Structures are given as C-alpha cells and as structure tokens.
Amino acid sequence: MNIRKLKRVFVAMSGGVDSSVAAFLLAKNKKYEVIGCFIKGYNIDGCQGADAEDARRVAGFLKIPFYVIDLEKEYKKLVVDYMINGYKKGITPNPDVMCNKEIKFGLFLEKALGMGADYIATGHYVRLASPALSLYIAKDLNKDQSYFLWTLTQEQLKHCLFPIGDYLKSEVREIAKKAGLSTAEKKDSQGICFLGMVKFKDFLKQYLSIKKGDVLSVDGKKIGEHDGVWFYTIGQRHIGIMNYESGIIGRRETKPLYIIKKNVKKNILIVAEGENNQALYKKEIKLANVNFINSKESKEVGLPYRCPTSQILVRVRYRQPLIKARIMNNESRIKDSPIIHNSKFIIQFDAPVKFIAPGQSAVFYGKNGEMLGGGIII
Amino acid sequence: MKRIYLDYAATTPVDPLVKKAMEPYFCQKFGNPSSLHFFGQEAMAAIDESREKIAKVIGANFREVIFTGSATEANNLALRGIIKGFRFQVLGFSNKNQKYTLTPNTQNLTPRIIVSAIEHESILETVRDLESEDVEVIYLPVDREGLVDLKKLKESLNERTVLVSIMYANNEIGTIQPISAIVEIVRKFRMQNAELRKNNSKFLIDPLGICLRQKHNSELATALPLLHTDAVQSFQYLDCDVNKLGVDLMTLSSHKIYGPKGAGALYIRNPKHEIRNSKQILNTKSQTPNKQVSNFDIRISNLQQLVKPIVVGGGQEFGFRSGTENVAAIVGFAKAVGLISNSRELENKRVKKLSDYFWKELKKINPKVQINGASDVRCRALGVNKLPNILNIYFPGKLSEDLLIKLDLAGVAVSGGSACSARASKPSYVLKSCGLAENRIKSSLRFSLGRFTTKAEIDEAIKRIGPVV
Numbered sequence: 082m083n084i085r086k087l088k089r090v091f092v093a094m095s096g097g098v099d100s101s102v103a104a105f106l107l108a109k110n111k112k113y114e115v116i117g118c119f120i121k122g123y124n125i126d127g128c129q130g131a132d133a134e135d136a137r138r139v140a141g142f143l144k145i146p147f148y149v150i151d152l153e154k155e156y157k158k159l160v161v162d163y164m165i166n167g168y169k170k171g172i173t174p175n176p177d178v179m180c181n182k183e184i185k186f187g188l189f190l191e192k193a194l195g196m197g198a199d200y201i202a203t204g205h206y207v208r209l210a211s212p213a214l215s216l217y218i219a220k221d222l223n224k225d226q227s228y229f230l231w232t233l234t235q236e237q238l239k240h241c242l243f244p245i246g247d248y249l250k251s252e253v254r255e256i257a258k259k260a261g262l263s264t265a266e267k268k269d270s271q272g273i274c275f276l277g278m279v280k281f282k283d284f285l286k287q288y289l290s291i292k293k294g295d296v297l298s299v300d301g302k303k304i305g306e307h308d309g310v311w312f313y314t315i316g317q318r319h320i321g322i323m324n325y326e327s328g329i330i331g332r333r334e335t336k337p338l339y340i341i342k343k344n345v346k347k348n349i350l351i352v353a354e355g356e357n358n359q360a361l362y363k364k365e366i367k368l369a370n371v372n373f374i375n376s377k378e379s380k381e382v383g384l385p386y387r388c389p390t391s392q393i394l395v396r397v398r399y400r401q402p403l404i405k406a407r408i409m410n411n412e413s414r415i416k417d418s419p420i421i422h423n424s425k426f427i428i429q430f431d432a433p434v435k436f437i438a439p440g441q442s443a444v445f446y447g448k449n450g451e452m453l454g455g456g457i458i459i
Numbered sequence: 460m461k462r463i464y465l466d467y468a469a470t471t472p473v474d475p476l477v478k479k480a481m482e483p484y485f486c487q488k489f490g491n492p493s494s495l496h497f498f499g500q501e502a503m504a505a506i507d508e509s510r511e512k513i514a515k516v517i518g519a520n521f522r523e524v525i526f527t528g529s530a531t532e533a534n535n536l537a538l539r540g541i542i543k544g545f546r547f548q549v550l551g552f553s554n555k556n557q558k559y560t561l562t563p564n565t566q567n568l569t570p571r572i573i574v575s576a577i578e579h580e581s582i583l584e585t586v587r588d589l590e591s592e593d594v595e596v597i598y599l600p601v602d603r604e605g606l607v608d609l610k611k612l613k614e615s616l617n618e619r620t621v622l623v624s625i626m627y628a629n630n631e632i633g634t635i636q637p638i639s640a641i642v643e644i645v646r647k648f649r650m651q652n653a654e655l656r657k658n659n660s661k662f663l664i665d666p667l668g669i670c671l672r673q674k675h676n677s678e679l680a681t682a683l684p685l686l687h688t689d690a691v692q693s694f695q696y697l698d699c700d701v702n703k704l705g706v707d708l709m710t711l712s713s714h715k716i717y718g719p720k721g722a723g724a725l726y727i728r729n730p731k732h733e734i735r736n737s738k739q740i741l742n743t744k745s746q747t748p749n750k751q752v753s754n755f756d757i758r759i760s761n762l763q764q765l766v767k768p769i770v771v772g773g774g775q776e777f778g779f780r781s782g783t784e785n786v787a788a789i790v791g792f793a794k795a796v797g798l799i800s801n802s803r804e805l806e807n808k809r810v811k812k813l814s815d816y817f818w819k820e821l822k823k824i825n826p827k828v829q830i831n832g833a834s835d836v837r838c839r840a841l842g843v844n845k846l847p848n849i850l851n852i853y854f855p856g857k858l859s860e861d862l863l864i865k866l867d868l869a870g871v872a873v874s875g876g877s878a879c880s881a882r883a884s885k886p887s888y889v890l891k892s893c894g895l896a897e898n899r900i901k902s903s904l905r906f907s908l909g910r911f912t913t914k915a916e917i918d919e920a921i922k923r924i925g926p927v928v
Contacts, residue, residue, distance in 0.1 A: 116868070121883045133883075146868065148864050148867075149884075150860075151860060151883040195861065196865050197868065
C-alpha cells in the first residue's frame with residue numbers, strides 16, 4: 082500500500098559513473114521508488130553487454146529492480162540512419178541530440194510512463210528549475226550537457242529528473258567512491274556512443290561509398306583530391322592532401338588547410354589556409370526546427386512576435402564558450418502565429434564565428450545560465 | 460507486497476526437506492570424497508547413497524548415473540563425449556585430421572547428430588559448436604504444437620549418425636515428445652545397421668563407410684546411433700524410468716525439481732552392468748574410459764566406452780567428470796528426486812487443476828489471450844501431451860518485454876523467452892520453430908506453476924495481472 086505513495090522513477094543507467102550516481106542519489110531519497118533501466122541501443126562494436134552488466138551491478142548493489150529496455154531497432158532508425166542520411170546530404174548532424182530527443186526523452190519516457198512511472202531520470206549534467214521547468218547550465222561548467230537537451234519540451238520536462246546537475250564531476254566520482262559503486266573509477270565514454278572503438282570514417286564507409294572529388298582552394302585552384310564530401314566536416318583539417326605549392330617550394334612556412342565549404346552536388350571541398358583565415362568565419366546563420374523550452378523565456382527574449390530581435394548567448398558546438406548574438410525571426414509574416422517550432426530564425430553573432438557546420442545545433446542561453454532552446458543550423 | 464513466483468520452469472525454490480538433508484554436508488561432513496580417511500569415506504558414502512537413490516528412481520544401475528555441475532554440463536558431456544568417443548573408439552583416432560592418413564579420402568567420416576529445433580540452448584549451442592569441429596547436425600523441425608517431425612527423423616538417420624538428442628518435454632511450451640515412438644524408430648534403424656555390419660565383419664573397411672581399425676570397435680558401432688533425452692523439465696511430472704523410456708542417455712537437473720543449483724546428472728546406459736557390478740567395488744575410480752582398454756574391458760562395459768570425458772583430472776565420477784564432487788548439492792539433488800517419486804501423480808493433478816483455473820480466470824480478464832504450443836483442445840484432438848505447469852500465452856497487442864516489467868513491478872514473476880547477455884529478452888526461437896508469427900512471439904509470456912503455488916496465489920496474481928493486460 083505504502084509503495085504507490087512513492088513517486089516511481091525510471092533511471093536510464095548507461096553503466097557509467099554519472100547515471101550510477103543519479104540512481105544512487107534517487108535510491109537514497111525516501112520519496113522515490115527507483116527502477117534502473119539500461120537502454121539497449123544500436124551498437125556496432127558489441128561492448129553494450131559489458132555496459133549493461135556494469136549498470137546491472139550498480140542496480141543490484143542499490144537493491145533496485147533493473148531491466149533492459151530494448152530500443153535497438155528504433156535507435157538504428159531514428160539516430161543512426163538519421164545521422165547517415167545527414168552525412169549523405171553533406172551536413173554534420175548531431176546524434177547525441179537526436180538520441181536524447183527520440184530515444185531517452187522520447188521512447189524511453191513513453192515506455193516508462195506506460196509502466197506507471199512518474200518520472201524518468203538521467204545522468205545528464207544539467208539543472209532543472211521548477212515549477213517553471215527551465216533548464217540551466219550545470220554546476221560543473223566543464224561537463225555541462227545542456228547543449229544536447231535543447232529539443233526538450235515542457236511535456237517531457239514535467240517527467241524529468243536530473244539528479245547530478247548540482248554536482249561537479251569530481252563530486253560525482255567522490256559520491257560513487259564513498260558509496261562503493263563499482264563504476265566509481267570507470268572511464269568516461271567518449272565520442273559517439275554507438276561506435277565504441279570503431280573509427281567514425283570506417284563506420285560511414287559501410288554506408289557511403291568512396292567517390293573521389295576535387296579539393297579546391299578559395300580562389301578555385303585544384304590542390305588535391307578527397308574520398309567524397311560526405312566524409313568531411315566543416316572546419317576539419319588533416320584531410321590527407323598535400324599542399325602542392327608548399328610541397329614544391331619547400332621552404333615557405335605552411336599553414337594547415339581547413340575545410341570551409343562542401344559542394345555536395347559537385348562533390349567538391351573548398352579549403353582555406355590558416356586557422357585565422359577569414360573564409361572560416363561566419364557572421365550569421367539560419368536555423369530550422371527551433372525549439373524554445375519555455376514559452377515564457379521566448380517572450381522574455383522577445384520572440385517570436387513581440388520584438389523581431391533579441392540579445393542572447395549562443396554556442397554552435399558542445400563546450401564552446403558562449404557567444405553574444407542576436408536572434409531574430411526570419412519570417413515576419415507569421416508574426417502573429419503562436420507556433421514557434423519549425424519556423425526559420427536567424428542568428429547574428431556580435432563577432433564572426435568560425436567552423437560552423439550545417440546540421441549541428443545552435444543552442445541559446447540567457448545571461449543567467451538558462452538554456453532557452455536551440456535549432457539546427459542550415 | 461508479497462511477490463508471486465510463476466516461473467518454476469526457470470528454477471524452483473529448494474524444498475525445506477532438501478535443505479535439511481543437505482545441512483550436515485557443509486560444516487560437519489565436509490570431507491573430500493576422494494580422501495582415504497574417515498571424513499572422505501563419510502562423504503563418499505553420501506555420494507554413493509545419492510547415486511543409488513537416483514539410479515533406483517530412474518530404473519538405472521549405480522554406475523550409470525554420472526553427477527555433473529549442471530544439466531548444461533551433462534548435455535555437453537553427452538554430445539561432446541560421444542563425438543570424442545566415437546572418433547576415438549570407433550574410428551580409431553582422436554584427432555579428426557588423422558582420418559586422412561587412416562582411411563581412403565573418398566570415405567565420409569563426418570559424424571552426424573540429430574536434434575530437434577526446440578532443444579534447450581545447452582544442446583543447440585553445443586551442436587553448433589560441434590559443427591565447427593566437423594560434425595554434421597540435423598535440426599528436426601517441429602509442428603505448431605511443438606512435436607518433432609518423425610518422418611524427417613526417419614529420413615535423417617544414416618550410417619554416420621552417432622546420436623539423436625530430443626528433449627522429453629519442452630521448457631517454454633511444455634510439449635511432451637513421443638519418446639517411445641522415437642526410440643522405436645532409432646532402434647529399428649540400429650538393428651538394420653547392425654545386420655549389415657555383421658554380415659560384412661571380415662572387412663576392415665566397414666561397408667557402411669566407417670573404417671574400423673579393430674574388431675571390437677565394430678561391436679561398438681552396432682550400438683549407434685544412441686538416443687539421448689533432456690528430461691530436465693519433465694522429471695517433476697513424468698515417469699523418467701529409462702527402461703520404460705528406452706533411451707540410452709538422459710539428462711536431469713537438480714534445481715528444476717526443488718533441489719539446489721549446481722548439480723545435474725547424466726544417465727549413460729551400460730547394458731552389461733551385471734557382469735561389471737562385482738568388480739566395481741574393487742576398482743571404481745581407476746576405471747577411466749580414457750585409458751586404452753583391452754577387449755575384455757570393452758565387453759564388460761561397452762556402451763559407456765562411447766562417451767569420453769570432457770573434463771579430466773582426478774578421475775571422479777568413474778572418470779567421466781573429474782573435479783571434487785559437490786557433496787551437499789548431490790545429497791540435496793537425491794533428496795529432491797526422492798521427494799518427487801513419492802508424490803508425482805498427486806502433484807500432477809493439483810498443478811493441472813491450478814493452471815486450468817488460472818487460464819479460465821485469465822480468459823475472463825482478457826478474452827483475446829491464446830495458448831502457444833499445444834492447447835488443451837488441440838491436445839485432446841491430436842493426442843498430444845504437455846506438462847501441466849507450463850502456460851505459454853499470447854497477449855494480442857501487448858509487448859511481452861513491457862508486460863514482464865509491469866508484472867514484475869506488480870509483484871508477479873514470469874518469463875518472456877530467454878535473455879541475452881545484455882539481459883534484454885530475445886524473441887523465442889522455440890515459438891519461432893513452432894511457426895508462430897513474429898508479432899505473436901513478441902507478445903507472448905510463459906507462466907509456470909509449481910509445488911508452492913496455491914489457489915490463493917493464483918487469485919492474487921489474476922488480480923494483479925488484470926490492470927496490466
């Protein structure tokens with residue numbers, strides 16, 4: 082009888098230290114009935130079994146029920162295929178954003194609610210303020226993962242807990258150690274989770290064929306060849322071509338080449354020399370699929386229809402320092418529509434920003450550290 | 460919340476009487492059965508007694524019961540041991556690469572094993588592994604009820620077939636195989652084979668394609684193919700007398716019959732045990748089937764010579780399974796076997812009544828549910844038999860993995876097929892082999908009742924299942 086008075090929480094446990102501690106903190110809290118879950122996604126190097134095992138060990142130690150939720154097919158379709166299709170089109174999609182949107186806070190949340198959950202919890206470094214349901218940068222600025230969560234909606238956040246947002250990573254490790262969690266010393270995962278130790282380009286090669294194309298300099302001179310534009314990202318260097326000119330002259334001080342543009346139709350890469358080359362910079366970007374987490378916030382920054390522009394802070398890559406910018410509604414003709422999703426927005430940076438890859442997420446922040454929302458760079 | 464356990468086919472609680480029988484063997488009678496002193500003798504006596512008890516219940520001889528660490532190990536010993544024994548004793552070499560030097564290249568010496576497609580994984584994975592060691596495996600299909608295709612069995616038997624392994628009753632759907640009909644088919648084939656061999660015994664090269672290095676080996680070859688049955692699930696409910704069944708090998712498990720985990724047994728028929736018996740006391744342990752044996756030895760214990768050990772060492776269990784015996788578990792296992800043999804019929808009726816009641820009540824909650832495998836109606840119509848305690852149920856429109864979690868959180872423990880290493884449930888290959896559609900397989904759960912299931916528990920389970928399905 083007593084048990085249903087508790088709030089039921091499904092914790093997404095990856096087998097890492099962060100979600101282990103998230104589960105631990107909740108399990109310690111007498112308000113909650115905690116259930117551990119490992120989400121089985123798509124994984125090509127087969128290390129998932131070991132991670133599930135680590136998660137299970139922690140759940141067993143905490144004496145909480147533990148289940149594996151099999152979302153492999155869905156993950157493959159909604160995250161992996163999405164990413165491959167993005168690369169095919171020549172853009173640089175972010176699988177982590179997609180995984181959060183579709184898997185963790187999509188299907189997993191849905192399943193958990195179907196199983197009587199009041200909440201789901203994850204080991205994300207982010208803070209949730211209630212009752213307004215706004216997300217804030219984590220206490221640990223270095224680990225802050227708010228960037229990956231810009232797609233979340235009020236409906237989702239209503240059922241979310243982020244137990245470790247108020248801790249530093251070092252504190253999280255300390256808690257894990259003190260509690261005796263077996264994952265306390267486990268290394269942090271890096272890169273794209275479903276790839277494991279497989280190299281990203283090798284993975285893409287399974288799906289995208291090699292097609293030789295030209296590498297051109299900014300002034301249109303051919304300086305080398307590449308394997309197909311879809312394998313490259315804006316801002317990438319070390320693309321494996323010789324700088325012809327410097328190769329001949331030999332003595333001239335050479336600067337590295339950076340990709341500044343991809344022409345998918347013609348299969349051409351354009352590169353510029355030197356990391357401060359003006360061609361690497363952009364002053365303005367367009368966004369699609371914009372989401373504002375809190376409509377109140379969007380009003381505060383004057384969007385979308387009160388005021389056409391507003392000062393915000395923005396980052397276009399994970400862990401990039403926040404940049405001052407103005408956001409404006411590009412479609413003034415729908416200014417009276419309350420729908421703000423999917424409408425096109427423009428961001429103007431106060432100072433030009435380099436290495437901006439279409440497909441990546443631009444995420445907006447307020448001056449108080451609130452993550453306001455984001456959109457996909459087009 | 461009092462939890463309700465409806466997964467007896469996965470494992471059973473240890474019966475309190477079994478626990479009591481085991482207790483002295485942890486702290487007091489802890490000796491190593493191989494030790495020569497008092498402590499060792501005490502432990503060995505306990506194992507002897509346990510072996511005697513189990514042998515008696517299944518109608519076997521003392522020396523025909525080999526204790527192992529699990530039924531999986533017993534199955535491995537049966538399959539791998541026979542392949543090893545066949546190569547060593549019948550073909551006259553232990554290494555498959557040797558055959559090219561011993562026999563004309565034209566001869567096909569690849570041994571064949573026949574299994575059903577719905578065997579337990581400990582059989583299926585073992586034969587899959589053996590396939591990589593030049594063993595040919597035939598997987599017999601089953602029908603919608605889970606019965607093996609006997610016609611296909613007949614067609615699959617050939618002179619290279621060394622073993623047929625078909626489970627007595629299935630762990631997921633409870634279907635009972637017609638073992639006597641299978642025995643009949645195998646025996647008939649064996650006799651035809653033996654006749655052919657006898658008439659041509661002067662040839663070094665067996666006319667059926669097997670090169671026999673020595674005369675005595677041809678005698679062994681006439682015992683082929685052997686018939687093994689995995690009786691792990693059936694022992695609680697069916698008479699497993701090996702003479703009535705007519706099998707050559709049989710696997711039993713302790714923890715499925717209210718005994719402890721960590722004990723299994725393999726019965727290996729030893730038709731000439733009468734002669735063997737008198738010598739046994741003198742020389743039990745040194746008699747390992749591993750050693751090169753004289754013609755005389757072959758004559759007195761011939762069939763067991765076809766099984767070579769896969770774990771070697773101190774030569775325990777007549778050399779078939781080395782490793783210090785798990786005395787307490789073996790004692791518990793024997794006690795559990797004893798308890799069943801006294802109460803089988805009554806328990807059968809009681810459990811059948813309960814599972815019928817459960818099914819009736821479940822139908823009331825959700826009229827769309829269906830039985831997988833052999834339903835009662837089909838059983839009557841087709842003369843199929845099934846275990847009384849297993850109900851594999853299809854819940855249209857529901858996902859079994861979700862149902863399982865919901866039920867577990869409501870305190871009802873059931874099973875949804877087997878689990879993979881990451882603990883996610885895999886779609887059942889048993890249901891797939893029965894020809895069920897994928898969405899049906901993904902919407903099915905196994906409920907299995909047992910000794911401690913009560914009507915009150917069933918009522919409570921139904922109450923909890925109601926809101927979920």
